[in-house]
Amino acid sequence: MTVEISILLAVLSGFVGLADWLGGRDKRIAGDAEWRGSVNAKLDVIVGIRRDLDQMTSSLAGCTERLAKLESSSAQLQQRVSELSERIR
DSSP states (O other), X not given: OHHHHHHHHHHHHHHHHHHHHHHHHHHHHHHHHHHHHHHHXXXXXXXXXXXXXXXXXXXXXXXXXXXXXXXHHHHHHHHHHHHHHHHHO
16 A cells, blocks of 8 residues: 555656646747747848848949039039130130
């Protein structure tokens, strides 16, 4: 009888330990999922910022080309104004 009670208690404690281990595992999995979700959200923000930066860089490159053309045109205009000014005098 004593041996049967000890075996029953050992089996019962094994089930309690298994249940505790499974419960802890579920909590760890949930915590990991939450952490991964926050990391993925942060990465999405970083990728979005990177895309915006790339768009701004390409837009700035277009403005640089336009500015160079404008400076060239302005220099030619200044030269023509100087020539006309000399002719008038």
